[in-house]
Amino acid sequence: MAVPPIQARTAVAVRGVRVPLLLDIVVGLLVAVALPLAIVAIPNTISVVAALLPPDASQVAMMRAHGLALPVMLLAVPLAAVAVRRFRAAPVLVAGLTLLAAADAAGGYAGSPVMVGVLRVLHGIGAGLLLPATLVAAWERPRRRFLLPLWAGMLAASLAGAQALALWPLARATSWQVTLQPYPLLTGVALALAAVYLVLWIVTSGGGAHVHGGVDSVAGVAGDPRDAGDVERPSAAERGRLTLAAVPAAGIAVLAVGTTFDWPPVLVIAAAAVAVVAMLGLGAVAAFDGPGGRALAFTNVAVGLVVLPTAAQTTYVEMGGVRGGPGLSGLWLPFTVAAAIAVVAACVVGAAGEQKAGKLVGAGLVAVVAGLCAIRLIAPTPDGPLLVVPFALLAGGSAVALVAALRPVRIGTALLGLSLCFPAVLAGFLLGTGIQLTHLREIAQSGDPTKPELVAQAFVDALWMWALVGGFAVVGIIVVASWLGRREPGSSRREAQVLIPSPTLSPEEAGTESGETPSDR
Secondary structure, three states, rough: HHHHHHHHHHHHHHHHHHHHHHHHHHHHHHHHHHHHHHHOOOOOOOHHHHHHHHOOHHHHHHHHHHHHHHHHHHHHHHHHHHHHHHHHHHHHHHHHHHHHHHHHHHHHHOHHHHHHHHHHHHHHHHHHHHHHHHHHHHHOOHHHHHHHHHHHHHHHHHHHHHHHHHHHHHOOOHHHHHHOOHHHHHHHHHHHHHHHHHHHHHHHOOOOOOOOOEEEEOOOOOOOOOEEEEEOOOOOHHHHHHHHHHHHHHHHHHHHHOOOOOOHHOOOOOOOOHHHHHHHHHHHHHHOOOOHHHHHHHHHHHHHHHHHHHHHHHHHHOOOOOOOOOOOHHHHHHHHHHHOOOHHHHHHHHHHOOOHHOOOHHHHHHOOOOOOHHHHHHOOOOOOOHHHHHHHHHHHHHHHHHHHHHHOHHHHHHHHHEEEEHHEEEEEEEEHHHHHHHHHHHHHOOOOOOOOOHHHHHHHHHHHHHHHHHHHHHHHHHHHHHHHHHOOHHHHHHHHOOOOOOOOOOHHHHHHHOOHHHHHH
């Protein structure tokens, strides 16, 4: 009679302690692997291997087809956010990585712009599924105090290093199809992790260790009582706002595709400026949770607008051949250090007190502005390690701002902010492209467009001008967000609310400490 009780206690211990801990570890690994894979799908790198294209292939058509990933991604993120709230993170993660793996496998057989366009659309959809799915996967775990900073740090690091990550596999490429499958092995590893996560999620959900709104009932770890039921049952208002984010994203995507048909630079810049204003307007009127949601939306717009576009332009200038940069091999150290700083800074902010963290949103964005200033002062430089300064400020400042802005909001607000980040990325690319075209056309009209040094200087001047424009844009976003926050009634009380209560508190105690009543939940 003694055996059955012992077996029962053993089953509960394994399921209630080991499986949730293993789930957290798998989620952390997925965030570390899947986020870079999603962001590295953004850059359009086919021009780097233009000499390897078939003689009968149109380079313009290939570049236009290869550039479809980001416009498709804009549409996929808000729609995937709705899907992940309906079906949870695990199946959406598997679906996104399956699409990426399928596109990678078929990449070696691409031979026409149509096939390239189809595969890049699959890349965009897969990446768009991964972004909200990884966020929700980290959010719904009891140890989100550690997983959310990891997510924000990896997102910031991936944005800063995406262009270099997309270019490194092309350094010794012998086939242009490498642009369609830069990291197939890493994609397979991520897909295997997602499959493990799906199995563990099914086991815990169906076997009594059901994670519901951030509370693991078997492990006894308290999550966020404000999210009780929020993961499984999103409100109609939340679904409507997330779907609404797809409307301006679609407009920006259409504008981006239209600019590839020889639009004048002034028109490209104007279209990008309108897109930024649209994103800020949507963040101001559609954000959840008052000033906390608005601050997160504005932070995502600022980070998306400047980090990846700036890092991409700087990477191109420093590749070698343009004012004697250190080349891709010389950029390993700056990007590695910047990524480490981003993750560490995010974890430090995640462990900080709630009141201190609330004040770090502006500080993080100020660090981003400092990084843009450093670009103007340092780039271009033949000394690769010196680039640690701007890249660390861009990545670290973005990570700090994102984590601090995530702390006081709900999951629906976080997904809405994420849906605004990548339209801003595209707007930043359009602004940068418009500025580059302006400088290049000035050289073309000067009567001596063939001198390589003039063209190289045009790219450097465009980078400096973009850093100036981006810096003023981020400062303007900081000012507008601060002004709107002060005008919001009761903003100081809402900003002080605790998102992630101490794991030692019960849900009822946590709700009392954060100033909530049972009716609020």
